[in-house]
Amino acid sequence: MTRTELPSSVLIAGCGIVGAATAFFLARRGVDVTIIDREGPAAAATGAADGAVSVASKRPGPMMVAALSGVALYRQLLAEGVLADLFTPRSTFIIAASDEECTVLEAHGAALSGEGVTVETLGRTALAQRFPALSPSARMGAEVKGDGHAIGYRIVNRLLSTSGVTVRRGVAAKHLIEAANGRIAGIATDKGEFRADAVVIAAGNGAASLLRLDGVMKPRKGQLLVTERAPALNASMPGSIMSGRYLLSKGSQKGGPASGRGYGLVVDPLVTGQFLIGGTREDSDARQTNDFDAVKHILADAVALVPGLADVRLLRAFAGVRTAVVDSLPLVGRWPVHDNLFVAAGFEGDGICLGPVMGQAIAALVCGEQPTLDLSPFTPSRFSACEVAA
């Protein structure tokens, strides 16, 4: 592959973590990149997410492989200084409090170990010693080492400011412009036409209508809570907590996610001394609102596992909308019918972890190279809806 085969310009629709990372890696290769976003950077899921950069919750298989590369890339970017101060390495503790959760945890711990992840299983006493903030109801824990945390909107800001990529805020993509030769000439927006040599759709929940993907993706809301600072409690926690039930709600086990609210507890001690507490998975509701019943439920679960949280104040609640794909795998790759059209969307609850590595892979693909990460499990061509001209 020679430099002359680089696209002269690339247009990216969507400035979430995936769009921003794609732009960052393209700019590193010297490609001229423009991002359009109907609102602005990190306006959707990326700006309303927890930030587990984690293999702990992944199901063995392609998502686990991708997550392992995702975490490795965060570490590399941290070492290079690009993500200085923004990626916090820490363990994830999966906690089981019931028979059912213990069973799930044992199976999951074994699966993680099988993939080469360092997992330490902790019985009740060992767990109480390692994690004194936990309530005695915690029966068993698995410390998944090597994970970390990153705040999505801050990663986006850093990727954009280091690469100097131009973001056109408040520009909504309406539809693709087809060229006579079957290629895509650009995107028609509410602010006129944007033309480029190659086009990447990284528009999260906006991707479905741009690519006319009926029934392939659906919004999945999540409610999250932030507390005030509680430095002592925060410092006493050696990592984040994920309840055994989270694995069930996320569908990390076979059988897919639970229906209804899909409560699954995550408690993340932030570097500010605050806590991020989540969350829900709600397929029925794409509004970015919070409701008292869900908030109360989440907090009750959190206090049951970490009693000290009862004395902390809730500072705010927010909700984000994930983009879920019907087969639980994201859509990443070249579009079947148009050579210069690429898609990277549908990351459900994993896009903060996977955003950089998927952006890197798409950037390679756009530049005519084979990405190091195997994208074949994520190919859009697995859906017949993607075979039609977008």
Next chain:
Amino acid sequence: MAEVIIIGGGPAGLSAAGTLAKAGIASTLLEQRATLGGAIHRQPVGSAKPVSVSTAARHRFERLMQGIATPLVRLRVSTTFLGIDGDGCMLTESRTDGTVAALKADAVILATGAVEKIRPVPGWDLPGVSTAGGLQVMLKETSTPPKGRILLAGNGPLLIALAAQMIRAGNPPLMIVEAGNPLAHPVAAFGLLAHTTLLREATGYTLDVLRSGIPWKRGACLTGITARDDALEATILHADGRTEIVAADRIALHDGIRENDIGLPAARNNGKPIILKAGDCRQALGVFAAVADGERAGSEAASLLRGNKAALTRFERRIDRQVAAQRLLAHIFAPALPLPPLSALPDDCTLCRCEGRTVGDLKALLTVKDGLSGREVKHNGRFAMGSCQGRFCAANTAALMAALRPDVPAPTLRDLTGQRWPVRPVSIAALIGAASNETTNDHEVRS
């Protein structure tokens, strides 16, 4: 059986409750403080004596209290409104026992009053510096002014109103530093003749201040505060260009008021609940407009609940008159000297007190070539992210962003603050202990 909840026991909330009662509709009025009255008529707590007020003011408050002296109005003081969630459920917190309750209502009238504007100066965040409003609450609830040498500084008619109240209460301020020069606008002041009561109250305050002999520095501004030993030192820039250092024990700042749009839900005249705003929280127009606007909101809520058309023009006419009066006052109190621009503030001057963010932090964030939105500034700079929900810093951050980037459209306050739920930080233990969705009361609508 319609449930109406009114938030705020100031003139607007009281008049809304009274108006609903007159229409035969029951309501529950929630007030966060221990007493009713709002910013202007706040009543003393316990056995403290009320501060003396003008006859007109006393009568106005008596009329408002008569309006709610009916079983149709249920009062809950020391109860803080925490917001309305996505399902329309309202949360409140008791300030006496800390419990949280979830309520359902058919209509909610927000009458939470204005937010005070504060022009940031180096040292505005030092202990001992407060807003004029904060000082006034203390004065009215305890009926004794805070002790020591108190300096009032800023802009607008409320500074001399507060000064007059402090004089009556026995501790006149050390000095009033006023950016405007209200005595230099006799022609405009003449226009106030059309607003008799307002003019009478304003004249009363002005005469009190002039008679007391307190230094009333007009066309002057405070440019910085430093802490020295146990006291504060304020640097005052006088009209003649001279600067003076004034030592004080307390400094109260005030640069006018504006509507309170921080974190509150948006108004809507359909859905459950209907959400209406009344008084200074909708538009900061002073007490006369607040009373009329409370009546307007009460009538509108009654009509919406009964499905008939509201006749609101007469209220709107009264409110328009107050818009005109406020415009005159703004003209009379227009700063007489060029106030130092926000962009001239030193980099270490605090903008956001909760998160400890400075002018320099904001400048550093804005060095990227494209224009960060308000939301990005909040996210990446932590401005307006703290416990006060942006009440103090959001407006100044937005104004400084506009000043630093004249070519980029200025952010709105809402870009920075978003819609916050809960409106205030709340105890997790209390939230978990809250009973879900209780209804407020057993009143019936008599129609």
